[in-house]
Amino acid sequence: MDINEIIRPHAEATYQSELEFLRENDDKPRPQNWVLSPWAVVQYLLGGKFKGFEIEPKYYGSRRLMEVAVATLATDRALLLLGVPGTAKTWVSEHLAAAISGDSTLLVQGTAGMNEEQIRYGWNYAKLLSEGPSKGAIVHSPIMTAMQNGKIARIEELTRIPSDVQDSLITLLSEKVLPIPELATEVAARKGFNIIATANDRDKGVNELSSALRRRFNTVVLPVPSNFEEEVKIVQNRVEKIGKSLDLPVELAPIQEIQRLVTIFRELRNGVTEDGKTKLKSPTSTLSTAEAISVINNGQALAAHFGNGILKSNDLAASLTGAIVKDPTQDKIIWIEYLETVVKERESWTDLYKACREMLS
Numbered sequence: 001m002d003i004n005e006i007i008r009p010h011a012e013a014t015y016q017s018e019l020e021f022l023r024e025n026d027d028k029p030r031p032q033n034w035v036l037s038p039w040a041v042v043q044y045l046l047g048g049k050f051k052g053f054e055i056e057p058k059y060y061g062s063r064r065l066m067e068v069a070v071a072t073l074a075t076d077r078a079l080l081l082l083g084v085p086g087t088a089k090t091w092v093s094e095h096l097a098a099a100i101s102g103d104s105t106l107l108v109q110g111t112a113g114m115n116e117e118q119i120r121y122g123w124n125y126a127k128l129l130s131e132g133p134s135k136g137a138i139v140h141s142p143i144m145t146a147m148q149n150g151k152i153a154r155i156e157e158l159t160r161i162p163s164d165v166q167d168s169l170i171t172l173l174s175e176k177v178l179p180i181p182e183l184a185t186e187v188a189a190r191k192g193f194n195i196i197a198t199a200n201d202r203d204k205g206v207n208e209l210s211s212a213l214r215r216r217f218n219t220v221v222l223p224v225p226s227n228f229e230e231e232v233k234i235v236q237n238r239v240e241k242i243g244k245s246l247d248l249p250v251e252l253a254p255i256q257e258i259q260r261l262v263t264i265f266r267e268l269r270n271g272v273t274e275d276g277k278t279k280l281k282s283p284t285s286t287l288s289t290a291e292a293i294s295v296i297n298n299g300q301a302l303a304a305h306f307g308n309g310i311l312k313s314n315d316l317a318a319s320l321t322g323a324i325v326k327d328p329t330q331d332k333i334i335w336i337e338y339l340e341t342v343v344k345e346r347e348s349w350t351d352l353y354k355a356c357r358e359m360l361s
Helices: 016-025 038-046 063-073 089-101 125-131 142-149 169-175 228-245 255-270 289-306 313-324 330-343 347-360
Strands: 048-050 053-055 078-082 107-109 121-123 138-140 152-156 177-180 185-188 194-199 217-221
Touching: 016 038, 016 048, 016 053, 016 089, 038 048, 038 063, 038 089, 063 078, 063 089, 063 217, 078 089, 089 152, 089 194, 107 142, 121 125, 138 142, 142 152, 142 177, 142 185, 169 177, 228 255, 228 289, 255 289, 255 313, 255 330, 289 313, 313 330, 313 347, 330 347
Parallel strands: 078 194, 078 217, 107 152, 152 194
Antiparallel strands: 048 053, 121 138, 177 185
16 A cells, blocks of 8 residues: 555654665664664654754654663663653654664554453464464464564553553563463564553553562653743644645644644643743643644644634634543633633733633633
């Protein structure tokens, strides 16, 4: 299938030219079965010019954090990316896997109803009944495939997985083998194998990691963007990328609308206005950078299909209210108070105030 027909291509497909250029020009030592050296992986993540070739930044933040994450994956320790929702944990894990293994698809999605088979292996029951336990009857999990091929496996939302299923990772991470007792054999991990897991501590369905399992991970905490300019840049770049994949004109999202949205999110998230003069109540919603991107994209779609083609305050207000008001009682009161005490008082924000109040009426 043509990559242009896919809504969200995998990282290794979207950034194929960058990965190929780095691979061809990377002269630093590479761990066995790594596509790029650790230095080149960090260069791919943070972007910049390399031998005259422009690498697009995938992560905006501390270089040292990314160096620690990549160095962890070059050892026998697994990597746990921890942070509140919307801090690019999934995004970083996907790009790390793409740069290290050339394959980000070996993914296990953590859920409350997950069982051990999805981490270890399952069985093709038709073959199991006809042949009995055999190698041909085994259904490989993404982790089993990663072990056999010396690649990176990803586990999303590790703390959503029930505790007893989580602990099935302990032997796998400490011994680097996956026992198959039904066949009296085991799968030994090839060099290059490792696991990147993501987790957040805001999820109501959190299952705490046992101390035994947590010791098998090196934890890197991904923070929210440190300043206004950095967050605006992240939203602007991601909105442009997603807009292109949805065939939305790039001029749909004026920078001033992105700046207003980021200002609102940061102020409500931090509980104080940007100038530090007014204390605010924070809603129950996380108001993450990822949600800001979603609000702008929804506004773009409204402007493109039901407006005059340019994102305006009424397009922004429609999605903004839904992002903030998760609890219809508590959050609505907080949002109205913010509109009356902050948004209404800003001279250039009158249009946004009126649009948001209209959505609440």
